[in-house]
Amino acid sequence: MNELLFKRIVILFSIVGLLLLLTHSFFFTPKNQSISSLYQLKEGTVLSTRGVIKELSQEDNFTKFNICEYSVCVPAILFNPSNNQTNLLNDYSLNKKQIKLTGQYKTYMDNPEIIVYKIERYDSN
């Protein structure tokens, strides 16, 4: 194997990697769901939703809260939150502003919950 062949192999592998990424992003993007329709989802679905934070409580290495759309609420849990995330959650909880979150829909002892991956500011405009 010489340098030219090596470069060709690397280029070929890069193309394979790009195709994998493309396929993955095509099939596995989070589904946009409203909170009221979450209960119809299959367990393990990765979703993106928005709502107001209520009942925020912070433990040692996780933060629990309810994400609500009007009167419908779903518990959400964020493991090992960073300071930025904690501040964002506190701010949005106090001001009752809508927040966008991405996470996985799970059931824990038959109760639905969202394991939060990412939280973002939600701007309705």
Place this chain on the structure above:
Amino acid sequence: MILIEIIVGVLFGFLIGLIPGIHLNTVSYFFLFIGAYNLFSNNSYFFISFAVSQLITSYISISVFGIPGDSNIMHLFPLQRLAKEGRLKTGVFFCLIGSFFGGVFALLLFPILFLLFNALFNFNLFIYGLIILILVMFIAFEKSFKKRIAVFAIIIIVGSLGIFTLKYNYFLPDPLMVCVCGLFAFPYLLENIFSKKQFIKQKEEDEEINMKKANISSFLGTIAALFMIIVPSFSSSQASLLIAKIKRKITSKEYLLIFSSVAISSLFFSFFLAINFFKPRLGYIAIILSDNIIGKSLSNFDLAVTLFLSLCFSILLLSLTYKQIVDYVCKFNLKLISVFLIIFIVILVVILFGIMSLPLLVLSTIIGFLPIVFGVDRVILMSYIMLPTILFYI
């Protein structure tokens, strides 16, 4: 967006990797300081590709300037040997091959790592015995009695420095970069200044490499990294060291293939353990993990694809540029570059760790000269990390 983050990470890692003496941990502190973690909506991809690219590109700065990091200290000696023969480009090419195949094998072995980690984690006796074995090998492999005594004494001195700095943080809270510079880089740079050495013109070779041999060496490196990553406090250098001591009669090129494979595999495995078990094995990953930059938002598939693409892009970028970079740097005056690097590192150390880090830098530089004075292998300076690791388990 993912692809953009990966490409930006690779480019940034490439630039930082070319700067000698910059450790990944230092960069992560710097990122924290300037708030770079808020740059992207999902930072994971950027920071993973940055780490991969920085590690691969750093082979150029190690080979040209002789300043290694803790994950690639082992590359220093074979690369310097090839540099003296004017075959540095071949050395870097072999590092690229080892990194590429090592990285691919590491990705394929993720499921095995998952099983092994569950089975062997906390098996401390194995770890403890392995380090003792390596230290005994250091001494036993010296030919004369006088040199064995010298090696033993140096191990105790360097190890004591490691215990005082790493275990008890006697001088600084984060002494690793200062001591690595003092032990490994400064003696080499000072030697350059006071000797008549000059950069020699590096030859252009169209090196043919046996594909089977390259794959076997890379696979060996990945297997070593697989076992070593389970051991807390064990770095890729120690994994490389073990292979080097067991498989003694191998060429500089085989060393490079194995060491590069160990270094990249350890990095890949560290990310895997961080995401699946929340067990970072590198300071850089610990920092970004504690800030929740990587973690649950990243699936194993995402991680594997990001690592794979970062590996391919970094190697492609470096394989297209390394000859020009080596040629360009070799035109400079070695003494002048060495003086510049010493000033640069001293300033960097003072900025990052304060003026009180200078006595530690001087002390570790003096200790770093001991192997040169006694004419023994400089690899024994690795006792700096090994002795504190043993004490960790007592």
